[in-house]
Amino acid sequence: MAAAPTPTLSTLLSKTTLTDHSTLLAAASRALKKSKADPEAQHVRIVALLKLDRFDDALRAFEEGGDALKQRARLEWAYALYKSGELERAEEVAGEVGGRGGLHVLAQTTYRAERFERAMECYGRLGEEGEEAGEEENDLRFNRSAVEAQLEWAGKGYLVRKKRPEREDLEAFEGAYNAACGSIARGELGQGEVLLKRAKDLCSASEELTDSEKEAELLPILVQRAYVLTRLGRADEANAEITAMGLSESMAKIPDASTRHVAQVNALTSAADPENPFIMQRRFQQSSQIPKNDALFSFQSAILQQDRYTLDLLCLKGNGVANSTHARIASAASPTTDAGINTLAVLNVAAKARVNPQTFSAAESKVVLKEVLPMLEKRPTDVGLLLTVIQLYLLTNNHGPAVMLLESFFAKLSESKDSSNLDVRFAPGLVGTLVSLYAVQGRTSQIRTELAKATSYWREKQKDGPPADSNLAKAAGKSLLGSNQEKDLLAAGEIFEDLLSKNSSDRSAVAGVVAAYATSMQDKLKKEHIDSLTPVPRLIAGIDVDALEEAGVASLPSTTSSSSKKRPAEKEKEKPRKKKKMQPKRMPKNYEEGKKMDPERWIPMRDRSYWRPKKKKGKGRDAGATQGGMEDEKKVAAPVTGQGGGGGGGGGKKKGKKRK
Template identity: 50%
Template sequence: MTSARSSATSTISTLLGQTSLDDHGEILRAADKALKKSKTDTEAQHVKLVALLKLDRFDDALHVLGQGGEKLKERARLEWAYALYKAGKPEEAAEIAKDATERGLQHVEAQATYRAENFVRASTVYQQLSSDQVQAKNEEADLRINSGAVDAQLEWAGLGPSTRSKKPRREDLDAFETAYNAACGSIPRGELGQGEVLLRRAKDLCNALEDLSETDKQAELLPIAVQHVYVLARQGRLDEAEKLASSIPIQEIPDPSTRYIAQINSLASRPKSNPFLTHRLFNSAPTFSRTDQLFQYQQSIIRQDSFAIDLDSLKHEGVAAATARKINSQSLPSLQYSLNPLSILNVAARARSESGKTALKQIVPLLEKRPNDLGLILTIVQLYVLTGNLGSATQLLEKFLSKLEQSGNDSHLDARFAPGLVGTLVSLYVSQGQRSHLRTELAKAASYWRKRTKESSPSFTQPVHALKAAGSALLESSISGDLSLAKAIFSDVHAQDADDRYSTAGLVASLTFESPSEITATQLDALTPVERLVTSIDASALEAAGVARVSAPTSTNTKRAAPEAKAPRPKKMKKSRIPKDYDPNKTADPERWLPMKDRSYYRPKGKKGKQRQAQLMQGGIVAEETSRPATPGGEGSRPGATVAGGGTGGVIGGGGGAGAGQAKKKKKGKGGKW
């Protein structure tokens, strides 16, 4: 058996010696000849495997590995993992290369975990590779580029705290690939201006390369331009986005996924377009290869775009049914970034794209069917806010969060204290001036996440921004317990990142109240000096602008008097309301709105008129023959009402006093009071 293997090895070595190392087809044919003589020759199988990988025949390579069995797989572990990765099976490839000490396998694991969207693990592997000494040419540059790509994907996946750095480093600006990755990391953080600057930098660096042909340069510049269109559209600069999108030769983009994204961005940059034509163009998606698939967050956004275009095309029933099926198939409440937007689209479809009170009438009843639908709750809260009903919005969100808190379920509690939900409730409190409620809510959220961090695995990422907000709000409180919690929060955050100035300032501020002796010189030196903070402030200019200053006891008050209020301009009356005999030169009668008998200059004529006027006067003489009581039980009468003598002189009755005229006349001398 040994002699046969040696003979076969000698044969394959002889055959390979007769060919060029770059001619992989010839190497493959030589390996096949050797395998005809000995099908179990591991050496020949390995050579054939490498040749197939060089020829990009990855399925055939996996077939050879299957024929070779465990012996070949153990010998060619690197090739096995690489073949799985290139065949579109990144999860299996990552499992094969996991915890390997061989540097090549570590690279495969990093690439496979990146493609499998396990970005945290990919970042860890690249950090390990970067910490060791490089062993291949250009490996250091490749590691920097790939690490930047992983950081960008962490930002897009909502795992920003796991990134190595939030700001572009100086070395990131030296190559167009690293500048492009830094731009892609800035965009999901909302730093669109910085992202645009970095994209322009990447474009300039690419154009300046001398070792790239014009064709290669164009291939590298196209993805940069596609990303630039997205940034311009996000900034609302739709005219510029449309102009740039129209200049991109979309069909020349070699990567199918990038070509499809370019097509979508081009459609989105058109502010006014035919929705039915947009629908047809949007759904003309290319066929993606197994190794060129969209990431989950990209698929989620495209799915949302698809439903939005369907709504513009008046396909309300279809969108409502499709989104409802997806929502009902999931466990609610959910924090999936791909699920909650579907609830919003479902609501829009049911309300037929209406908003305000009209939409509320249609969607509030849905709460009975989906009481734990987070997207539905937030949509109703938003509609309440848009209609000015902040009280109902706050009450609805408080009730929902209280229900989640009382459930005791871990997933429900994670949703209850999700930073976005807490931030929404805090914003409602701020808009209504409820500072105490705000601090209470942030304190509860901070306590929960600190406890959750201690109980979870080391890979758990706590919401640092939410903790910072809670600590800052608690510093404004005068309650000792709130200040102690603020100190604990900033101590934890500062321990994770001692270079973070925000957490350092918060820690110093909290220690000032609790224990000033614990403040270190290093912490104080990390803060911006007061002199630097006030260098741009001109005290004299502020004083001249009207800032009130405390005067000495013997001096006179130097405050400037408030300017006199200007008289309002008289309103111009419409012609239709001006009387025919109106004279603008005459002063209008100020009592013209009163009945004639109530005007001060009214003088009755005749004996009866003067007598009636005397009766209407307060304290006037009342003739007995005209006095009569209100009828008890009559419609509108009220018991205890007086008819005359010191009152207004009229008959008092409720609702018009219809019973007053039904009373019979009393005999002379028998009247008076009822």
């Protein structure tokens, strides 16, 4: 019996559906055995490999096909590079593709490459261009919210306009999850917990997902929720929820290697009974192998690296930690505001000073300071080391040297003409540290000056863009409002007007403008500024003025009077304190036990109440015996005998004279 004829590639393409990728791949491979240069077969094989998630095989097929295939399937080539982790090359190719598909790949590639500003720009263009934007509205909104959350983690939250989730974000679990991540990045853990619970409930109730898809989507949500509960100090609740949902057994089912590693590390750190550090280190390393196409973001890698070094310190590998962290710090640019690099300075100090992270206390700060100060002289531009020394000074309750150290560091950077050094000099975090130290010392004028200088620098540098840190500008404006000088009020008004021009819905900026100009520069106030404030009748709508006047001034209740008629309980008689026995070396001379000592014994003799000056001998004997005066009849002087003459003086030897 003759064999059935093998279907041709064109026949398969006309009959197959979108799920027959394996069949298409087999047909394309057979066609290529007959003709290796068949462009249609090469293209079909590439698409089938991408559909089967065989991205490395797709890249090899592109290399076999040469430049002609890359030009024919340029979009597929960019996508294969993106999924294989070749992000720089993928971004370059996707930028040349054009069209809506190329823009999608470019947006995803720049997101993974942590160029979030360009990713946001791409999603903005996708939302504006073409009729397909309406069909992709939900997906685009979810992707934009994910980019906004990453901007918050990257310290660029000033580029995010929407700080609070809207109603549409709470209608799907993807939007609620992304909104929760943004809240966690801003430190709003309470709101993040609520949003994660909402995402969990929406995902569990979804009718569009199968049970296996629900499990895959729920695992990252539960991992994030356990992290938030641990940060809130509710580790027991986090462990209970992990156990109840079977997350500890399901961690191996998490498809993403990066998410799986983060989940296992969080489980180690939140354990109620910490394990042996050597066992923890081995378990930490078991899941640390992450493929290139699923790499962690920078902020995640930095935190996990700190965990790794901390475990090494607990395992008594201080020399290795000291050498590794020092090499990383030396290879990075200095000074820098990179949190990952600056945090390494703390671990470097702990390794060189032989500090145990589990038992370190404030009492050890003085000892550690003696070892750290010479290190700061060798690395004067190390911001992380500088902040570590300042923290050690604060632990010893020594604010003065901490202020002087930070002021001298700022003075050195101010003399530099390098813009990167000036960015570090006026970094909001460092400025806030100095302002906090000034506040402890009550130096209000220095606070006002420092905040004004920092705000002026950033306003000058970013005239056309959003402020680098609106919180810094608001703090400076609020500080200037506390001054009575007109120039300070004018500067505060300019700051708040600048904030208002960047964000017209900022109500705090409107209030700042009104507060700055209301006293002496009312001509600068605009009608829309005043109208945007809450009217006074609305503020006092629930207040009864007459009742307040009749009530009078409130006074605190007297603690002596009591409405109770019960007899107060008798106070227990205070037991007499035992007198401490005085040490023999502190006892005065001629001390007799039982005899009351002089309470004024510590005061100089001339200052004591009972001191009287001694009378001189013969005082008054020669009273009135002046030369030529009247002689007292009752006193007749006896004749003086002996050699020598002279009146009024008795014979005798002078003090200090010796006979020869």
